[in-house]
Amino acid sequence: MIAAVLSLTLLGALLGVVLGCADRFLRVEGNPLVDEIGALMPGSNCGQCGFPGCAGAAAAIVAGSAAPTCCPPGGKALAAAVAGRLGLAVDLSALADDGPQIAGVAEELCIGCCRCSKVCPTDAIVGAAKQIHNVLREACTGCANCVDLCPTEALLLQPVPPTLPHWVMPKPLGA
């Protein structure tokens, strides 16, 4: 009886010390997981997710307050990568519906004021003062930063038109 009490007490005390040491010396600064998720994000800090930049979104995803699907420019690929890293199940079908959008300049409205090109996080807008501006399709992430700034409402977000090489056979229904 005495031996059992003694050995358990001793064990408890010993483990307590080990835990205490671990807490002291092995404590991690910040959350490496957040950094890891942040490295997967596009990094343009466009704000489409509703968070202050990509790092904020990464923190929210790790904390569970945002879905892995919250980044529109990242799309399904990013959502799948993030969910895979965190071991979460995600419903990717929601992302398919409205599809990605990109900005376009209505050339007859643009007055070449240069306001839009200054705020684009990916430098997707090209143009010079008093010249018609244009959006490079490949570089635009559809963040809409530029849209409200345009004094003539020349900038509008438009869905990316489907093209032959990018078409995906639909998933069979039912079964």
Added chain:
Amino acid sequence: MGILTTFKDWFGNDWGVHPDDRKRPAADAAVRVMPVPERLWLPLQQHLGAPARPVVLVGQRVKKGQLLAEAQGAVSAPVHAPTSGTVAAIAEITAPHPSGLTLPAIVVDADGADEWGERVGCADPFALAPDEIGRRVAAAGVVGLGGAAFPSSVKLAGAARAGVATLIVNGSECEPYLSCDDRLMRDAAAAIVDGIRIMRHASGAARVLVGIEDNKPEALAAMAAAAASCAEIRVCRVPARYPMGSEKQLIQALSGIEVPADSRPADVGVIVHNVGTALAVRAAIRDGQPLISRLLTVNGGCVVAPGNIEVRLGTLAADVLAFAGGLHGDGLGLARRLLGGPMMGMQIPHWRVPVVKGTSGILALAADEAAAGDADPCIRCASCVRACPVGLLPLEMSARIRNDALDAAAALGLADCIACGCCAYVCPSRIPLVQYFQHAKGELAARERARLRTDATRKLAAQRQERLAREASEKAAAAARRKAERAAQQSAAEKLVQGEPA
């Protein structure tokens, strides 16, 4: 799965299916040549690789065989005018593709003269250097006519570089309903053998094996007779079994060489060309004729007069069907419109779709020929596993894709699926297995593109930050320089002021 894998070992040699081939009577009817229609639509992309770039202007007069659009990039093919006439427009037309999307095409209005432009032929192709043959084949826009439409010159050049030993000529034509290759071999065996010899010269292969399925005895006899005088060409009978015409299956059946999953035939010293391609190569080299027409099969229960028809590229499928006698009851019983064969062909939304280089057939199937009905749950009968020529587990892959576990499906070898359709053909529950696999492959490719795009976005954002920082520091440096200059000027002026009274 363990059980299934064992199952696979037992039945490993039993791949493929034996569908009712339904090639006759279309295969036995004499070839008809369709007159040039009034208007032709020539898509800029009729091949694998980059689309061609137009080099003609709207309103320009073109001769038959004149270059309309040039190849762009290493893997691409030019497009030529199939007849003489006027370029009416460069416009969008429904693509020969299941999506029903459009693609840009050059529209040529025929003038009826059908007058050739300049042609540079060659009486002795064997005196030409192999790479010169490759160059001429590329300039003639020849692509694989079996359906994949891969630029032939790229394959020939790759073969010469890799030093392949064997050229395999695919005359198996394993798809049901299609008989255009059969017809070519019966009618033009000598020309095909000539084309094969030119391709052998260009690729540097030592021996040639021609594989023909045993359901085409007339073609076998004709080809064997034509090749009798060429010791290096052997015509081989292969069992009729779908998909015998798939590259890797045909290579194994003819030469016993198994092509590993992640390599190409050239890696094991083999290239495969179609018999129709051999004929097109001959025309390109001997007569200097670009690829402007092809033989295709019009077939199916709804077609009034099925058969093989020689058609100019760019002819609308609707016109071809009208020439073939139209559809029974004006298409009332039509269940499926297909380009290509029923196993791997693509369903099209309507008949206003142009014939392109890879169009081997136009099928109008009646309801009793088209598998229909709703899918039932999988009963795990493993018929699909036995049928798969690649050795995959279709039931396991489709179950994962249904639950959107695409990575799990990819881990089961999804990328090796050749979309042959054997699994769906044998499935008693009528599960659209191939559609699952095509969907998953497209989706995975889209995700890969999105991933690359995210990487590019990250780089662009970083470059912008760098640019902003550089601009800020340059501005600061310029301001500092101006300040220093001003200070220097000021002190000089002060000195001057101070020095004046002295």
